Amino acid sequence: MWTVLLVEDEVFVRESVRRIVDWQSLGFNVIGEAGNGEEALGFIEQHLPDLIICDILMPKMNGVELLQRVRELEIGSRFIMLSCLSDFDYVRKALEYGASNYILKLSMNVQSLMDALVKVEVELSKQQASGLSIPPSRIDTQQQADTGHREVDKLISYMKENFRSMISLRMLAEHVSMDEKYISTLFKKKTGSNVIQFLHQLRIDEARRLLEQSNMTISEIGTQVGYENDNYFIKIFKRFTALTPNGYRSRTRLRGEVPSVKG
Template sequence: MWTILLVEDEGFVRRSIRNSMRWEEKGFQVVAEAGNGLEALELIRKHRPHLVISDIRMPVMDGVELLKQARQEGFYCRFVMLSVLNEFDYVQQAMEYGASNYVLKLYLSVEKMHEVLEKVDLELQQLNRMSLRNMQDVYDAAWGIVTAGGIESPLLAMPSYPAERLMIKAILHGHTAFGMDDLRQLKIVPQEFLPHAHLFSKIGITTVFSWVSADQTYKLDTHVKLPYAIAYAGPVASDEWLHTWKSALCKLNELWYKAATGLFLSTSDRGMDQPDPSLWQEEREVLRIFELKQKEALLQSWHTYWERYQAFVTPIAVVKEAAGRLDRLFAHISGVRARSESEMPESVSHRQLGEIMAGRLCHYMDEMVKRQHTLTDHPEINKVIAYLENNYREEITLEFLSRYTAMDDKYLSGLFKKKTGKTLIHYLHEIRIEQARRFLEHTDWPVALVGEKVGFATESYFTKIFKRITGMTPSAYRQYRLEV
């Protein structure tokens, strides 16, 4: 609801205007009154109303001077001037300073004032959209700075309002969307401050930036029961906003690992720790076990890997980015459609996200096994394919496979070519080279070791087959993938 300050030196006129209009019907609320421009200026500083309805001719300070002073101090509330027939010069000056409209007192009526309010409402909506849209770019750039550990940038200035301070609350709700209605339900921002609040959402975290006057009290009930973890800081001066936001996000990191809910004051100066470098090795081990299709070992490896993030209190943004990247990687390997960033799971704690991801990895493994075992309409050929997929590192001969399927070796060889379109040895080579490509992309193993890991006896033979299938050597392929 938009707020109004009424300014009129004649008390009975002011009361008449206030009591005769149906303000709420048009989305407005009168929050204060003044009898002259000087009183009104103090109330503007205190309440920062959206609209000032002011008489033009008043003692001490007239309406034009009030408008001029408000603009010089950086207040861009809308002004509607009340005048009489012989005050056109004053009206003209007020319009030059940016008044939205003027109304002749002689013709003032409920209908006329409602028309004016409708016009002002449209102006305020447009200004609010423009302000928020412009600030979203600032918040987005600042997010990258504070989550990377920095706090200084001359290009990221928060709008500063006279005699006002900034309150910051970071809400870990875990959802892909969070709006003003969701904020109202939490009741952590007083109703009168909501019109002066901005929301910025990223990876299931919404930060609320709200402004309060220096002389306003802003008490929060830290004992209220809340469904989410919320870290708050402030009120602070606008030039402290980056440091304050970083502090709130650091506190939220701690709460995320504790799976805590409630309202918590942010007093931490702890830095944004970056991931442990050894996590890369743990990640590669998870990938290796996944490709071996060993579900129990996969879950153990994933648990070890996921706990390392908690040990270093790694920022939520870094952890969720890693989870999304791995989710897309394993989906690709298994042949399942990869999820976009917007489809990442909703989670409110590190433990919850880890459990969701473990379930996804098992699902991807099941889908990969299912896909590999149903490639043809012949059960014995599918049995051979499954064996090749699971044991490609071993030495595999046609003689062994004929015994494995209880088929004549020549019959098995012909039937395999008929059902797959490839010879057994070519099919095995393709499996080995596909696995080798993943190792080249996701490990720093030497080419010879990669060839050995996928079942080739010598590096030269591995290089020959790799180039035949991919068109380039293993070393060239690795360099190409690094540059892509």
């Protein structure tokens, strides 16, 4: 089931989009809503939705700016943009940044939305089949202890100590009193990884350790490493290891590495 975030400042429009489509029959599940781009960005960092249906003109951060920020973070979520007739320049920019489609609000109906969802479902399926949802190489978080840059090293130490808690790019930027966009670019330059991937790698490394060395349930392990939702934990674990947590544990046991008793 592909996950969806709805981003629209007009509550009526947001509720209409959510109500007019039988999401599950098309293979989608709406996991969240946001009223502006800033709110959406924090959610996207934490939950990595497969699809974002996003209004173009919004307060604080418009839809194109949100799409650009998501791409800078190297998050591959698909975007369907909602636009008015006067938004064409924004639509063009959104398509340049890789938006999958756009829908005019005035002509939006069940069929137009379903057509757009079917197109995205095909794109996501092809992406999954080609393995593009899995990071191309494993991030060695143990060798990133000293980059030679004080603020980046401070962020790494903070994430290693607090990865079990909710962390966002905004929180990290505030921790070192720097701009979000600048610290994101700097972190990538010094470590070769973006901030969100690094954080997920820390969590997945700990999850692997717990799967190997304990009898904790999958749900307990997910919560322990910072994922409140079981399905989301399983999705991220598979993205980084190409295995489900249960599959990883089974493979470990087949190798004779019997986990120790919990506690």
